[in-house]
Amino acid sequence: MERARMKVLSVVGARPQFVKLAPICLAMSDKAEIEHVIVHTGQHYDANMSDVFFEGLSIPRPDVNLGVGSGTHGVQTGEMLAKMDGVLAEHRPDMVLVYGDTNSTLAGTLSAVKLQIPVAHLEAGLRSFNRTMPEEHNRILTDHAADLLLAPTQVAVDHLNREGLGSRTVLVGDVMADVCLRTRDLMEGRPGNHPSTLKHGSPYLVATIHRAENTDDPDRLGAIIRALQEIEKPVMLLSHPRLVEKARAFDLELVGGQLVVGNPLAYHELIAAVMHSEGVITDSGGLQKEAYLLGKVCTTVRAETEWVETLDDGWNVLTADPAAINTFASRSAPAETRHCLYGDGHAASVVVNRLVAFHRG
Numbered sequence: 001m002e003r004a005r006m007k008v009l010s011v012v013g014a015r016p017q018f019v020k021l022a023p024i025c026l027a028m029s030d031k032a033e034i035e036h037v038i039v040h041t042g043q044h045y046d047a048n049m050s051d052v053f054f055e056g057l058s059i060p061r062p063d064v065n066l067g068v069g070s071g072t073h074g075v076q077t078g079e080m081l082a083k084m085d086g087v088l089a090e091h092r093p094d095m096v097l098v099y100g101d102t103n104s105t106l107a108g109t110l111s112a113v114k115l116q117i118p119v120a121h122l123e124a125g126l127r128s129f130n131r132t133m134p135e136e137h138n139r140i141l142t143d144h145a146a147d148l149l150l151a152p153t154q155v156a157v158d159h160l161n162r163e164g165l166g167s168r169t170v171l172v173g174d175v176m177a178d179v180c181l182r183t184r185d186l187m188e189g190r191p192g193n194h195p196s197t198l199k200h201g202s203p204y205l206v207a208t209i210h211r212a213e214n215t216d217d218p219d220r221l222g223a224i225i226r227a228l229q230e231i232e233k234p235v236m237l238l239s240h241p242r243l244v245e246k247a248r249a250f251d252l253e254l255v256g257g258q259l260v261v262g263n264p265l266a267y268h269e270l271i272a273a274v275m276h277s278e279g280v281i282t283d284s285g286g287l288q289k290e291a292y293l294l295g296k297v298c299t300t301v302r303a304e305t306e307w308v309e310t311l312d313d314g315w316n317v318l319t320a321d322p323a324a325i326n327t328f329a330s331r332s333a334p335a336e337t338r339h340c341l342y343g344d345g346h347a348a349s350v351v352v353n354r355l356v357a358f359h360r361g
């Protein structure tokens with residue numbers, strides 16, 4: 001007798017979740033026994049933060065868009081929660097899959113567990129141990145509520161074991177390596193997205209800054225912008241809407257020195273820009289790993305990282321002190337070869353197999 005199809009409902013809403021969704025969609029499309037429903041919360045709504053990822057990474061259009069948009073944490077998360085009940089009642093999924101650590105992750109998780117729908121958390125077990133980060137609350141609450149914890153690294157598995165969640169945890173590898181390595185192969189040999197104000201071939205760094213801890217205090221944001229402007233080589237700053245909004249509110253000028261300010265890039269453009277760069281300055285989680293996977297030095301403007309493996313051998317360096325950014329960002333690549341830290345590029349099919357196995361009990 002033919003088995004009934006398993007219905008998985010993915011909840012995404014912010015840029016890094018669209019990147020993780022792409023390899024999952026691909027792996028699910030290979031499995032006839034899975035029906036996949038995509039819910040976009042609308043947390044990120046600008047075309048260059050959302051649509052461009054669906055188009056560029058060939059992700060099917062979302063089945064539902066909650067259209068929630070921006071707001072305080074409570075308003076944004078609460079609105080998502082209120083709208084999810086109806087969506088779950090209509091689609092009646094066998095499992096809800098949530099991604100990463102955003103307010104969309106938390107809302108998707110809470111709405112599903114309250115309706116007793118099993119939840120799988122992709123990228124489970126990450127910890128910064130910084131309880132002032134909104135992402136840290138989202139991660140911990142999601143992991144403790146979810147039924148299946150899909151951990152990307154052994155470090156993440158260890159964190160979950162320590163929190164008593166080992167029996168729900170599986171090590172699956174990192175789906176961001178799947179999409180990064182595939183895109184690297186696609187972009188190999190193609191020209192990068194070179195800053196237009198630069199002579200072609202001249203060295204440059206890629207920078208992104210968006211975390212609340214860096215953007216929401218005017219003195220700190222001012223010091224970071226000045227540090228980027230003082231670097232002796234061109235820096236391509238791909239400005240997240242939060243950065244633009246805060247710089248405007250604090251009357252801080254982003255352009256200055258050799259800092260070239262541009263809009264966020266589509267995924268394949270970002271990968272090409274990093275491939276052709278001399279290194280990365282960032283506070284993004286994803287970009288730290290992408291720099292590592294692409295063999296570029298990374299300077300992370302934070303006191304801690306969830307991706308501690310990237311720090312081994314000096315490929316990634318942490319600095320919470322803006323005054324130290326210049327020195328770190330100008331270092332050359334370590335002699336040490338990099339390790340295969342994030343899986344072999346096939347994590348998404350492992351994830352999908354785990355979802356099916358969980359469902360079948």
Ligand code: UD1
Pocket residue numbers: 014015016043044045046047049050070071101102103104134135210212240241242245
């Ligand atoms: C969110 C996530 C963070 C993730 C990041 C990736 C939370 C708590 N944070 O942070 O974990 O690393 O996404 O980008 O969920 N805005 C726009 N257009 C957009 C989206 C946002 O203009 O398409 C502006 C809004 O004014 C908003 C601000 O950016 O107030 C911040 O957006 P928000 O969704 O609150 O969080 P992010 O900083 O993007």
